[in-house]
Amino acid sequence: MPMEAPRPGTHLPAGYAPQYPPAAFQGPSAQTGHPVALQTGYQDPQPAYPGPQLGYTVATAGSGGYNATQLPIQRSQAIILVNTQWMPAPPPLQNCPPGLEYLSQIDQILIHQQTELLEVLTGFETNNKFEIKNSLGQMVYLAVEDTDCCTRNCCEAARPFTLRILDNLGQEVMTLERPLRCSSCCFPCCLQEIEIQAPPGVPIGYVTQNWHPCLPKLTLQNEKKENVLKVVGPCVACTCCTDIDFEIRSLDEQSRIGKISKQWSGCVKEAFTDSDNFGIQFPLDLDVKMKAVTLGACFLLDYMFFEGCE
Structure with missing residues (x-):
C-alpha cells in the first residue's frame, strides 16, 4: 500500500x-x-549613491585604459583630460592632511589655466579651470572654480569664489575661499585675502594683502593666523612682455626662499585671453601646509592682477 x-x-x-x-x-x-x-x-x-549626477568628468589613464571619474561638483559642463599622466600617489604622511602628500615630494609647481573657447569668442566669463603639474609635466591636481554666472560676470576679477583642488581620483583635497573685496587698496577693508582649507572645511592657512601704494605685498599665515612668510612683487602695471616674479621672502623680507612667476605667454594669447601660466618655486623641505598656502597665494595674485586682462 x-x-x-x-x-x-x-x-x-x-x-x-x-x-x-x-x-x-x-x-x-x-x-x-x-x-x-x-x-x-x-x-x-x-x-x-543616488544615481549619476551632472559634474566635471576626468578621464585618467589606468592599467585597463582610461577611467572616467565623476568629480563632486554640480555643474553641467564636463572636463575630459585624456592622455594625461598623473604623478604617482606617495604614501600617507603623519601630520599631513590627506591629499597633500604630493606636495612633500616637489619643490616646483606649474599652473596652466585652460583656455575657454566660449569666453574667447563672446567675452562671457566662465568658471576658470587650472591644471597643476610638477616639474616633469605630471598632473598633480586639477583646480576648478565654483561660482555662479551672475557673480562671475558682474563682479569680474574682484568676485568672491570657491576654488576646489581635486586629485586624480576626483577627490577634493583642498578648498580655497575668497570673500568679496573691491579692487581699491585705499582702505584696509578692501585688502584682499583668501583662506586655504585641507581637507575642505578645515583651515590650514591664510593669505592676506598688505597695504602698499604701488607694490603688491602679501603675508602667508598658518592656521592660527600667525605670520610665516611674505610675498613681494614688482609694480605690475609697469611690466610687459616678460615674466613677472613675486618673491617669497622671510618675515623681515631680507631672505629670498622662493618665487611665484607669472609667465609671459606671447602677445596673441595675452591680448585675447586671460588664460595664464604660473610657476611656483619653494624649498623642498618647506612644510606641506605652507606649500598649499603658497599655492593659494598664486591664485589670489592671478585674480588680483591678471584675471580679465584680455
Whole structure:
C-alpha cells in the first residue's frame, strides 16, 4: 500500500522527502529576477549613491585604459583630460592632511589655466579651470572654480569664489575661499585675502594683502593666523612682455626662499585671453601646509592682477 502524504504543517516521518510548495519552482519574478521562494525577507541592495549626477568628468589613464571619474561638483559642463599622466600617489604622511602628500615630494609647481573657447569668442566669463603639474609635466591636481554666472560676470576679477583642488581620483583635497573685496587698496577693508582649507572645511592657512601704494605685498599665515612668510612683487602695471616674479621672502623680507612667476605667454594669447601660466618655486623641505598656502597665494595674485586682462 502506498504511503499517504502528510498534511501540511505536520512533521515528516522518516523516509519522506522534504516537500516544497509549487511556488518554489516557478521562474524568476518579473520584479526582482529571483525565485519566488527566495524573496521572503530579501531586498535588493540599494545603490551607494543616488544615481549619476551632472559634474566635471576626468578621464585618467589606468592599467585597463582610461577611467572616467565623476568629480563632486554640480555643474553641467564636463572636463575630459585624456592622455594625461598623473604623478604617482606617495604614501600617507603623519601630520599631513590627506591629499597633500604630493606636495612633500616637489619643490616646483606649474599652473596652466585652460583656455575657454566660449569666453574667447563672446567675452562671457566662465568658471576658470587650472591644471597643476610638477616639474616633469605630471598632473598633480586639477583646480576648478565654483561660482555662479551672475557673480562671475558682474563682479569680474574682484568676485568672491570657491576654488576646489581635486586629485586624480576626483577627490577634493583642498578648498580655497575668497570673500568679496573691491579692487581699491585705499582702505584696509578692501585688502584682499583668501583662506586655504585641507581637507575642505578645515583651515590650514591664510593669505592676506598688505597695504602698499604701488607694490603688491602679501603675508602667508598658518592656521592660527600667525605670520610665516611674505610675498613681494614688482609694480605690475609697469611690466610687459616678460615674466613677472613675486618673491617669497622671510618675515623681515631680507631672505629670498622662493618665487611665484607669472609667465609671459606671447602677445596673441595675452591680448585675447586671460588664460595664464604660473610657476611656483619653494624649498623642498618647506612644510606641506605652507606649500598649499603658497599655492593659494598664486591664485589670489592671478585674480588680483591678471584675471580679465584680455
